[in-house]
Amino acid sequence: NxxxxxxxxxxxxxxxxxxxLQCAQDMNHNSMYWYRQDPGMGLRLIYxxxxxxxxxxxxVPNGYNVSRLNKREFSLRLExxxxxxxxxxxxATRQGAGNTIYFGEGSWLTVV
Amino acid sequence: DAKTTQPPSxxxxxxxxxxxxxxxxxxxxxxxxxxxxxxxxxGPQYIIHGLKNNETNEMASLIITEDRKSSTLILPHATLRxxxxxxxxxxxxxxxxxxxxxxxxxxKP
Numbered sequence: 001n002x003x004x005x006x007x008x009x010x011x012x013x014x015x016x017x018x019x020x021l022q023c024a025q026d027m028n029h030n031s032m033y034w035y036r037q038d039p040g041m042g043l044r045l046i047y048x049x050x051x052x053x054x055x056x057x058x059x060v061p062n063g064y065n066v067s068r069l070n071k072r073e074f075s076l077r078l079e080x081x082x083x084x085x086x087x088x089x090x091x092a093t094r095q096g097a098g099n100t101i102y103f104g105e106g107s108w109l110t111v112v
Numbered sequence: 113d114a115k116t117t118q119p120p121s122x123x124x125x126x127x128x129x130x131x132x133x134x135x136x137x138x139x140x141x142x143x144x145x146x147x148x149x150x151x152x153x154x155g156p157q158y159i160i161h162g163l164k165n166n167e168t169n170e171m172a173s174l175i176i177t178e179d180r181k182s183s184t185l186i187l188p189h190a191t192l193r194x195x196x197x198x199x200x201x202x203x204x205x206x207x208x209x210x211x212x213x214x215x216x217x218x219x220k221p
Contacts, residue, residue: 004155031207042199043156043211050207058208090155094207100146101209103155 003027004104006091012110013081021076021107023091032074033058033092033101034066036085043090049074081111116200121216124194130187132215134200137181143203145176147185149196150214156199159185190219 007022023032030051035043035058045058049068063085065077078085091104117135124130136145144163148156160167160174162183167174173186187194199214 033209035211037153042197042213045208045210048208056208059210088153092155100158100161101148101156102158105155106153 004091004093004102006089006104006107008107009105010108012112013078014112015082017081018077018079019081019109020078021089021091021109023074023076023104024072025074025091025093025102026072027093027095027102028071029093029095029102030071031094031096032068033094034064034074034076035090035092036060036087037090037106038087046076046089078109081109083111085109086111115210116202116212118198118200118212118215120213121218123218123220124187124190126192126219126221127189130185130190130194130217130219132185132187132198132200132217133182134184135182136200136202139180139202141180145174145180145183146201146203146209147172147174148199148201148211149194150199151193151196156211159198190217192219192221195219 004025032049034046037043044060047066049055052071067075089107092101094101146161147159150156162174176183197214199211
């Protein structure tokens with residue numbers, strides 16, 4: 001049981017390049033989340049998806065787009081990467097109200 | 113959305129109880145309090161959650177005040193492996209979870 005799988009685990013981008021972080025879950029959960037964590041800081045919510053086909057902004061959505069095409073996958077896209085987006089990105093899932101969140105292992109992104 | 117306030121860091125001697133406080137004075141009546149921890153740069157790990165009553169599981173105990181404006185996470189016998197950042201979270205609108213900065217717990221020999 002893989003749980004929450006994120007790819008890639010490590011990526012270096014040049015400023016202005018684009019890329020997509022992938023997240024897949026095998027727990028059949030409805031809700032999915034993308035967070036970022038800057039060095040020495042807490043996690044900040046980027047985007048949230050309550051169910052397939054729906055997304056909603058979190059605390060820091062600027063510079064990102066997301067896609068929830070099916071229940072299993074939730075992708076995060078950086079259209080034009082900036083050094084300020086250097087961070088560790090975590091995907092998470094949750095079954096429903098009152099339930100806990102399960103996190104992936106994180107994706108380390110460096111923008112130079 | 114209810115926000116939480118936690119001390120940035122705390123120390124605890126190995127084998128002693130670690131008591132981590134959290135203030136959530138704007139919490140709504142139907143909002144749960146969750147606690148997670150993050151060891152190094154791993155994904156956060158669920159510890160415990162509660163609504164009104166005190167809760168206990170194999171990892172920790174959660175004490176919520178009667179007015180629900182604050183809570184305390186108790187690790188009864190802290191070990192070196194409990195050194196981590198501990199996050200107190202109150203679920204916001206539309207089930208968004210906001211983590212804040214957390215408390216860095218240093219368990220010392």
